Amino acid sequence: MPHITLGRLPFENLKRKPFRTAALVIVVTMLTVAFYGGALLATNLKTGLDSMQERMGADLMVVPQNTGAKAEALLTSGSSSTFYFTNDIAKLVAKADGIGQATAQTYISSLAAACCDEKVQIIGFDPATDFVIEPWITSQYDGDLKNGEVVAGANINVSADGTIKLYNHDFPVAAQLASTGTSLDNSVFVNETTIPDVVAYSAKVGHAAIPQEYADTAVSAVLIKTADGYDAHTVADNIAKASGIGTLGYVYPGGVTATTRANLNALVGYAGLFLAVFWTMGLVVLFAVFASSMNERKREFAAYRIMGATRGMLVGLIVRESATVGLAGGVIGIAVASLAILPFNTLIGRQLQLPYLQTGAFTVLALVTAGLLFAVTTGLIASIMTAVKLSAPETYLTLREGE
């Protein structure tokens, strides 16, 4: 073993005080887990929300009576559902004043045929009038969706031969989309004209999604982009007047996004507050440990002085000890939080019932760096009082009589 050097001294000091070192590292680890884990979760939620907002091209959704909540759930979380009215209502709606674009969509919640599959939301859209789904699909899939073909969301289990089995029928999958962190990942998209076939297949297996007689006419929602200068609520009033139906449901996707964002911000705010309190408490603990060890180590520091250490060396020693503790705690904390969060992102997204999308490697890397900086800084702050004392110009460390 090579002899001691000044550079190795901090590590020897840490190694020979395993319990003190372990306690300090554990405190920093916990703080880092809270900081880095919290930041990672918040970032993923925000990414999911942004992605959801991007997918919401409509200002207003007109849905059947009492299905507004279902429609909202369909937008924000993964729960799928089936609801419909007939397309003559859709035509009435389209006549109202203030509508820029309008398109009908049909939602069918399928029972999964293959083993272990989750329920799949089938979304039928009309390529002729669609302004919501098509732009997004074409950004990833170039080509027209033929009748009978589907485009699958990211979480859909496409079998090896490029099909998906729904209602015991194999639908060819034209493309699979990238993850969005929203319910759209659990959806398959079909042409409006494919819907009657889907209904027919469902009837064949005894789970008729929509009564056969409505198969050609059922739509679930009319998505509306308001004309310039019209407010979504005004348009909703116009629709009620124009159609003469007072019982339609209205969903404002913008409002849904805004509500979700507000909830999320409140959540992040509370989490941040909690983190600040937690950090302060942890810092107090670290502070106390360093301060008490300073008293314990007075004699040790005096010995360094006697041997010819400058004040700078003593400060450097303390700084390197605490930075090492901070770094170790940071590395462990980030490893623990990463192991707990990154592999389980699908599960977390599902449990949260909020749009949750794992951010890219670059952002994660930036968060890791921030987490490490946070940990080392915490370690340094904890030792700052000790360092200041040690660098005081009037000699603080002397050898006393009888010591």
Added chain:
Amino acid sequence: MAILEIHDLTREFTRRGSAFPAVDHVNLTIDTGEFVAIVGRSGNGKSTLLNLVTGLLSPTSGTVRVDGHVVGSLNDRDMARLRNRTIGFVTQSATLLANLTVLDNVILPAVMLGEPAADGNDDDTPSVRHATQDTTATPATDPDMPDVIAPAEADATTEDALTRRARTLLDALQVSDLADCYPKELSGGEMRRVSIARALMNRPKLLIADEPTGDLDADSTAIVMRLLRQTADAGTAVLMVTHDPDALGYVDRTYRMDRGVLTTA
């Protein structure tokens, strides 16, 4: 040649609002190779005097010169260098570092300033090296003691010059078998001897010993005092604070310190 010159040195402390001198107008000069002892009861300013000499405390008035440098006029870095290279300090208390092995404790002063000090250094006084070799040659030499040269050849990468010197010093003090122990495994006498080895590591011109025989038995006292005498004979100025009458037989001059005033005993 005077290594230590203390001129009219005073240091006052404030106790319960009134100033009192812990060290009162002290004059003292120690030359190369001289062995000087200061005796006196506890609380009479001996430790304060030593802290002033090493620059850990600054004087109220008067000057301390070590090897021509006025202590207190130097900045922290130069003062640290002086403490490291010119002064060796054997402390009264157990100031060995608990986290380092005995061997590393002895080596540490040599690596303190970044560059090795023990070999090829201009402070190098061959006579001190001679003295340590003398002591290894004394009959006290442990027969089991590993030959200083042989392992260096056998394992040249790990047994470098500093390690060799540290082992030589530990041999001289008959504690070489404790090299890999940690201080808490040592007895008081062993710790004292290790701290003497540490003080000698950088071949100081001035060796200060604060109660070096404080809690030692007669045999250990004899070993320590013989070594200090040999160190002085080899050209190092030695200043010792003690109240052990047995220790006074080895010194050249003895002073008494009483309420801060130094008088010839």
Added chain:
Amino acid sequence: MTRKLFATLPAIVLGVLIAVAPQTFAYVCKVEDGMKMACHYTAQAALGLGVVIALLGVIGLFVEPKVRAGLNIAVVLNAALVIAVPTVLIGVCKGAMMHCHMVTLPTLIVLGVLAIIFAAIAAWLGIRDAKTVR
């Protein structure tokens, strides 16, 4: 004593978890109509690997440190298999929302990584100590 527990306990606990998790909380898809999905076999393989890892830990309690270091190397390699089974060797169901993909896969990966880290540290310490003793 502490060292011995540190070198064996993680393998025992993690081995048991690896064996038990796919059978319980991190369950895999049920076998339906005799159609066995990949995850079923992954669960079977994890059961075997987990038992082996746990047994290596138990054996480690009764042997000298040098042998224990060797056992820990075996734990590292087996834990690497625990990660390889659900990812490349056998795999799980493809659907991202399926339970075995969403829970079993990451659970096995995390348990495998933890087992590797603890066993690697224990093996390294054991080998280093064996050297200094010599």
